[in-house]
Amino acid sequence: MKPSLPAQPNHIAILRLSALGDVCNLVPTVRALQRQWPQARITWIIGKGEYSLLAGLSGVEFVVYDKSTGLKGMRALWRELADTRFDVLLHMQQAIRASILSLGLKANVRVGYDKARAKDAQHRFTQLHIAPRTNPHVLESFMDFARLMGVEEGPLEWNLPVPSAAYDEARLISGEAPYLVVNPCSNVRLRNFRNWSVEGYASVIEYAWVQHGLKSVLTGGGSSLEREIGEQIEALCQPGSVINAIGQTSLKGLLALVDGARAVVSPDTGPAHMSNAMGTPTLGLYATTNPQRAAPYLWRDFAVNAYPEALYTYQQKLVEEVSWGQRVRHADAMGLIKTDDVIAKLETLLTHTAAHPTTGTTDES
Template sequence: MTHSDNNSVCILRLTALGDCINAFGIVNAIHEDYPEVKLKWIIDSRFSSLFVSDGEPIVPLAPVEIKKQGLLKSVMALRKEMKNERYDALLNMQTSIKASLLSTAVKAINRFGYDSERSREGQSIFINRRIDKPESPHVLSGFISFARSSGFEGIQPKWNYHLTEDEITTAKALIPQDKKILVIAPASAKAEKNWTADGYTKIGQYALEKGFHVVIVGGKGSLETELCNSIADKLKDNCTNLCGKTSLRILAAVISLASVVISPDSASMHLASSLNIPVIGLFAIHNPDRVGAWNFRKYEVSVYEQMAAAELGDKVAGWRYRVKNKDAMKSIDIHKVIESFDRICSDYSLN
């Protein structure tokens, strides 16, 4: 199959934000490399604002209000919105039954879903083509396989958020301009995936000794706020705490100005990677081969393999295996994080 067989493509990836950031790399690559292709991306409305620049979608979007409307009303609303649209291909990049039901609103000739190893929750009922097995277990490798299986050979992820001058100016007003910046994004969506406040504080203090200014970022949730405030209190006046104070677009602008980012498996980690800002990803619960920072795997600090081995003994952990020990992240050694930080400083002449 060549891309000429699919001159109109609808891509469905709703959540989570980190996965949407990775998916954007493929959506945008098709948009930029194949401008003749009619394109639309169905995405959860909670995350769509990241992909809108100066009031205009960077790629054509169809946001769905699942959180507000519920699934049934969202399906009906999407059917109404897309009733006069036809596509050569639907790329259903999400295996959930929720995504599959939403996919019924899309009229498409070729309906691509995951290969048999990755397909779940009855996705096979809603598709008529399977993608080729991805080259690696990484989520983004799967997205690449969707594009290549539908004829976009040689596609590589390409991120461009079209950050505006106003957004960059706003971000610059929030952080010092005369120092190297370490952004600490300490929180993920799940508490067990977060490193300790003490660990983040120690790497922050080490960065301060190296002449960096520390900026802490996070969302408005109580989990993130508590963790960010705990770190900020320990670093006292030597940091800027932006937790809960930025939109997704301004968060992207702030990270784009960073020298280094440190984060567990989170949207901020993927955002840094997509902006080509060196990031130290921290892992214990999920396999970094599946969810690591795409562009900066060499700097990650992971205890995932040893934590999985402790639970499974002689059994081999499948690429999807999730570590059950909720204290696993506490096993990450501050010295390993400092080593990774020093390597970045050396590689990027930040000393």
């Protein structure tokens, strides 16, 4: 017999370790749970880097797991929570590491993804499952956990904490003039293939500078590849039109930087969703992943979408013929994104948000 969900949970656990974009997309679910049950404790088991981004999130107790510590770290976390029993565990990470971690947690009921969405046999580690849904955005998949628990629909809320020191950090980089944030690189990992061309970014920066008087601030991590790409972009740009801040910001500093930006241009990576969470107009660049599933949620209408063309070019498939999470793992896929299309989308985004500064996608979500 399956356990039932509590009508009035006292202690809710969320298990979602990574990644930066995903934890940003999960915050509205946390806020929905808080609206429904303001007295309930919420404990979020989260990755180390992701914690540094969300530290201070109101009403949430964080338990940090550093995946580099492996089983030793898991055992330490289990000991830390040995005397804690959760009313419900929302298992929201589709990875075998997270499922193994969940085995050492005590919960009256465990909720996971439906079988169609579960990866790494995640549904076998849970007792109840969210309702099946056709082709949802990642954020909507997270919200399905709240819906299963009976949470009433409401506005999407983030309210990410950004300390004053982070805004000081951002101002030292950007100065006082209006600016565009360009985050040119996605995560550096095998067969990721989400980065657009150096020449394309330089052309967009030129357009923003000449047509709108916007400097561009380059952001990203400190890897050698990201630094090299930043230097190549900078070399192609007019003097004074670009500030290269790659590898120079903390995650909180980056939140502050995107909060003050006129807009953000980025491929499918964490800063795009950080920008979305701060309400900053965001132009996502998509060819290897489907923007209907993964674009910055509030700004889906402004994403440049070369995914159908990439799918047909490199896999001879239509979008309707592949699984919803299908990626195009080809090094040339992002080259299908045309510079003129990006500039046109940027112009539309800037024009739209000048007239409607708080609105993004036209969907009523």
